Every structure is written in C-alpha cells, then in structure tokens.
Amino acid sequence: MNLIKMLLAASCLWVGAALADPPPGYPFVGYDAGLKAARASGKPIFMYFGRYGCAWCDHTNKKTFSDAALKKLYTENYELVYVDAESGKRLTLPSGERITEAELGVRLQAFATPLFVYLTPQGDKIVQIPGFKTVQDFRDYDRYVRGGHYKQKTLLEFLGGKS
Amino acid sequence: MRAAALLLAVLAWPAQAAWEWSAPLTVNSVQGAAIFPHLESANRQGVAVSGDTVGVVWEDNRSGSPQCYLAMKPATAAAFKPEIRLSQADCFEPVVLALGAGRFVTAWEEAGTVHARVLPGGTVLQLTQAEAAQVTLAIRGDALYAAWAEQAGRFRRIVVARLTVNADALGVKTAQPVEAAMPADEQGWPALAVAGDGSVTVAWEDRRSRHTVPMVSHSRDGRSFSPPVRLTDIESGSAPGGLGAGTGAMRPTLTARGEQGVVAVWLDKRDFLSGYDVFAAIDTGNRRFGKNIRVQDNFGDNMAQWHALVVGDARGRLVALWDDARDGTPDVWLSEWEGEAFGDDVAVPGAAGPGGQSDPVATFDAAGSLHVVWLERGETAGTRIRYAHAERN
Numbered sequence: 001m002n003l004i005k006m007l008l009a010a011s012c013l014w015v016g017a018a019l020a021d022p023p024p025g026y027p028f029v030g031y032d033a034g035l036k037a038a039r040a041s042g043k044p045i046f047m048y049f050g051r052y053g054c055a056w057c058d059h060t061n062k063k064t065f066s067d068a069a070l071k072k073l074y075t076e077n078y079e080l081v082y083v084d085a086e087s088g089k090r091l092t093l094p095s096g097e098r099i100t101e102a103e104l105g106v107r108l109q110a111f112a113t114p115l116f117v118y119l120t121p122q123g124d125k126i127v128q129i130p131g132f133k134t135v136q137d138f139r140d141y142d143r144y145v146r147g148g149h150y151k152q153k154t155l156l157e158f159l160g161g162k163s
Numbered sequence: 164m165r166a167a168a169l170l171l172a173v174l175a176w177p178a179q180a181a182w183e184w185s186a187p188l189t190v191n192s193v194q195g196a197a198i199f200p201h202l203e204s205a206n207r208q209g210v211a212v213s214g215d216t217v218g219v220v221w222e223d224n225r226s227g228s229p230q231c232y233l234a235m236k237p238a239t240a241a242a243f244k245p246e247i248r249l250s251q252a253d254c255f256e257p258v259v260l261a262l263g264a265g266r267f268v269t270a271w272e273e274a275g276t277v278h279a280r281v282l283p284g285g286t287v288l289q290l291t292q293a294e295a296a297q298v299t300l301a302i303r304g305d306a307l308y309a310a311w312a313e314q315a316g317r318f319r320r321i322v323v324a325r326l327t328v329n330a331d332a333l334g335v336k337t338a339q340p341v342e343a344a345m346p347a348d349e350q351g352w353p354a355l356a357v358a359g360d361g362s363v364t365v366a367w368e369d370r371r372s373r374h375t376v377p378m379v380s381h382s383r384d385g386r387s388f389s390p391p392v393r394l395t396d397i398e399s400g401s402a403p404g405g406l407g408a409g410t411g412a413m414r415p416t417l418t419a420r421g422e423q424g425v426v427a428v429w430l431d432k433r434d435f436l437s438g439y440d441v442f443a444a445i446d447t448g449n450r451r452f453g454k455n456i457r458v459q460d461n462f463g464d465n466m467a468q469w470h471a472l473v474v475g476d477a478r479g480r481l482v483a484l485w486d487d488a489r490d491g492t493p494d495v496w497l498s499e500w501e502g503e504a505f506g507d508d509v510a511v512p513g514a515a516g517p518g519g520q521s522d523p524v525a526t527f528d529a530a531g532s533l534h535v536v537w538l539e540r541g542e543t544a545g546t547r548i549r550y551a552h553a554e555r556n
Contacts, residue, residue: 051432053374053399055407062406086368086375086413088297088351090255097199098229102413106521109488111438111467113411 021050021057022082023065027075031091031101034081038121044145045119046078049110051085057114060132067135073142079121085113094123118145126150181499182533182553187513190234190243190536193225194545202522202538202548204256205299205310206354206416207472209524210536210550212238213261218282219243219536220257220269221548231257231271233282236550238528243550249280249287260300260307261526262328270298270309277311285331290324290338296351303357303419308385310353310365313340320346321353321367325385341380341388347371350378356417356425359477362450364425366415372399373408377415377429381450394444396455397433410435412442420475423448426500428458428473428483438467441485441498443505458483458498458505469493469521476527480555484511484535486521493521495537511535513551518542520549531555 022028028048029037038045050057065071074080083091087101099107108115108128116133118126118141126145133141140159144150149158191200200223202209211218215238222231231254234246249257250273257271262281270279270290277290277298290298294314301308307326312319324338348370356364363385369378377394399409415429425446430439441458459468471485481500486493495514498505514520519540526534534552541547 051374051411052370053372053408053411055402056435058406059402059404086411095199096197096224098224099201100203103203106467106469109467112436 021052021054021061022048023061026065026071026080028080028082030089031081031083031104034079035092035094035123038079038119038123041079042121043077043079044121044126045081045117045123046074047081047083047117047119049083049085049105049108049113049115049117051113054085054113056112056132060114064133064135064138070135070138074138077142077146085110085115116141118150127155129155181509181555182497183556184512184553185551187549187551188236188242190219190246190548190550191221191223191232192234192243192245193223194547195225196543196545198223198225198545200538200546200548202524202536203470204258204524205297205312205352206258207414207470207524208258208260208299210526210534211259211261211267212526212528212532212534213263213267214265215239216265216267217243217534217550217552218259218261218267218269219548219550220249220259220271222255222257222271228253230254231269231273233257233259233267233269235267247282250278256297258298258300260302262302268300268302268307268326268328268333270300272296272298277309279309279326279333281328281331281333285333288333288335290335291322295319295322297353299353299355301355301357301363301417301419303359303361306357306361306385308355308357308363310355310367312351312353312367315340316345318346318349320350321365323353323355323363323365323382323385323388337386339386341365341367342391348373352414354415354417354427356419358419358425358448359422360448364417364446364450366394366417366427366429368413368415374399375411375413376409377412377427379415379427379452389450394427394429394452394455395431395433395442397431411439413439414471416472418473418475418481419477420481421477421479424475424479426473426475426481427452428471430468430471431455437465439469441468441471441483443473443483456504459485459487459496460498460505460508463487463489463496463508470523472523472525474525474527474533476531478531480527480531482525482533484523484525486523486537490515492517493519495520495523495535497535511537511551513549514539528552
C-alpha cells in the first residue's frame, strides 16, 4: 500500500514537472503522444498552449475547466495535448521536423497564453484562439470543430451566425 | 510621394550607413523539403571566427536522424567547404567557439549527454556521465569554460566546468554545480561569459519561483559561485485572486564586452499581450547587473520577438539581434548599443524581405567585423543556412 502511494505521489510529481500548468484532472499528454493517439482514435486534438506560472491560464483553469460537463465533453471527444510555451522539451511536427515546445510557439506566432489550438487527427491546424474563454465559448468551439463547420466558415463567421 | 520617399531615406540613412554587408552565402551543402536545419543552442553560439577561418555549427536530419555539423570557410573564400559531421547518435544544440589560429572547440548534446571536441583534428570528449543537455562555452585567454544543464534528482541544474586544451585534446579540470543544493525546480539554457578580469558569469532559466526567471551568478575563480540573483527587475508574484506566479522570461544570452563588462539579453513577456520583447541588462564590471533595458524600438512593440542574442567585443561594441515579423514575414533585426540606449532597429540585408529569415546567431571577429548566420526558409527547396559579415563604416 505504501509502495502504491509512493508511486502515485511520484507520478503526480512527474506530471507536475513535465506538464507545468494544465488544468487538474484532465488527461493531458505531450504533443507526440497526443498526435499518435489522435491518429489511432480519429479524434481531433485540443492543444492547450500554456506557460508555467501564467495567471490567465490559472484563471481559465479555475473558472472554465473546472466545469464538470465541459471536462466530460472534451475528455471524451478530443485527444488533449498540453504544450509548455517556454519548455525545451522536444516534439515532432507532422512534417517530421523536430523542434522544442517553445519553438512551437514561434511557429504558431503565439503572442499570449493561454492559446488554444484545435487540430485534425493528422495534426493540421483548424483554428487557434488566444486568451481567457468561458465554458460556453468552448462549447461553441466544439460545435465548430466536431461539426465540421471549419471546412466552410471561419470561426468568426460561424459564431456570427449562431442564434 | 517623392517627398515621403526622400524623408524615409533621410530617416533611414544613419542606420543604413552604419554597417556595410557582404553578399550572403549558403552554408549547408545539403537542403531539401524534408531536411530541417536548426541553429538553436544555449547562448546561441552557432558561429565563431578563429584567425582567418569562419566556423558554423547546426543540427539537421539529412541522415534520417538529428545530427550536428560544422562547416568552415577561410574568411576571404567565396564558399564554405563541405560540412563535417560531429555526432554519431541523435544530436542537438551544438555550439562553437574560436580557439585561435583556425582552431575551434565545439560542444553538443548527443544521446542524452554533452560532448566536446577540438577541430580540426581532436577526438570527442564526453563531458558528463549523467544525463545532460544545452551545453555552452566561453573563453578568455587560455581559460576555457563549459556550462550545461544536468539531471540532478527530479530536475536539471546548471553545472560549470573548467576545460583544458592540450594540442587537440580536451580535458575537464573541474566541474561543479553553481549551487550545491539540489534544484527545487527546473533549470536550463545556461549562458557563460568570461570578463576581462577572468571572472565567470553564468545566466540560466530557472523555475524555482514557479515561473521562468533568468537568474545569474558570478565566480572570481570559476569554481565558487555567488548566490544566484534574478536578471529581471520584475518581481515574482501572483495576479489578484492568487492567480499564476509571475510573468515569463526565457533564453538568456551573455557576452563579455570591453575591459570588464558583461551584458545579458533575453526574451521577456512582462508586457504579456504582445509576445516576448527583447530586454537587456549591463554589468559594467562590478559584477552586478543594472536596470533592465528594452532593446527593440517602438516599431516592434506590438509584435513578438524571438531568438534574441547579444554579442560584444573587447573594443566595447555591443549588438543585439533577433527576429520578428513586423513587416509581415520573419526578418532578422539588429540593434546597436549607443551608450545610453539601444539604437534604432535595423533589418539585416539579405536576412529581410519576402520569405522567412530567422534564428540569428552572430559573433564579432578580432578585427571588429560582425558575422551573422540565420535560417532562410523556402517553400519547396528547403531551408538554407545563410551567412554574411559586416564592417562598421
């Protein structure tokens, strides 16, 4: 029993060290593992591009990702990827290029965190959205992505048309 | 229209007149749509000039795995010689330093530890047994130092080593962590500088404050280091409501400058809505960095800056470089210290314009010429590593 507790504690510590600040309780994984899982499952990827110690990430985690229904929606329908904006941890892009997590921010032209990026199961970007968002925002983005509306409309066009 | 063009030309004249650039050359002999060269390294040390020889190091995947390469060129030659492969296993973030008389010392991460070698000739020395990465080098006279991030328990910490050079053979004279205590959180991306008085300055990224803070420490003898202090003058602290731990700052770089000085430049997100800005701090010789100075000018305000570095020389010249996309696509920008502040941002000719030019590395040679290397990303032909040098006129 003690061994199990120690292993669980070590696991939590490792997750904390490697993944910085994803919302607690969500099964976020690294970029490579998430892309692999998405290719296998066919689910789109929801990528949380956060920064260690980021106040707006913390705010989003507490105000939005604490919602149990949202957690269920995103956990069941997406492969969840967390990327640390300042990390030197390496990842492999769909092109085969190996870069650091921080360099991914350069490629995304990230200017603020949190940044939320929706990707196809093959890793192609659908849309990226910066800053604090509400539960309803994430429900709208989910309809846009999983409903396939991104193939015909921009996100703004889609949101402008919602009743 | 003509008056506006004339006005722009007049305004641009002082900056344009400052540097006279050579035509860019391509460094890497192998390119392709699926070959991805990278110039990333701790302290961004991808180019050095040793005597009359220019050396450039990088990593690319032409062989199917990431490997590190060195290309050299006599200063007056019109082309680089075919590159030399430095590594056998997966290799990342190589650095190069001039030893003089056409000799270089290179260092890199390979198979999870850090290695170094004197070139031409020389054999590879594995610097660590423990898992380590992000190696960097600095030299003054015959005092050669390396620093790297080494696994110590759950986290990496910064280790500084004094290296010896006997002919082409490298050795480790001493190696010790900057702090004796085990790290409380992640440390990485060290930068080193050896000032004119022989003292060693080391800066690095540090997460002990629960966000990323560039820290710095000094040593008179290269063995005993002062307690680390932060380079940034922004304190840690949560936003109202207890949110977060502080703003981000990353990838510190250092250079020795003048007789005694050391200068730091890093990426800083204190203005968190406009991406990282380039900030600097100057130690004039008392081993204490002064107030933080924003490097880029107002035209770069609402734009993220990336891949910043600083280079200086014994004459007191000081230049910061980075890339940003203020003109629509990434270009390499340069700003020179003018005594009280950094001057206007100047695009590096050949590293600006259509397409993407980014990831600068740079050095001054003994005569004061500035040597710059960058990536030029093409849509189909792949990425070229480009080189140019400039004389101050």
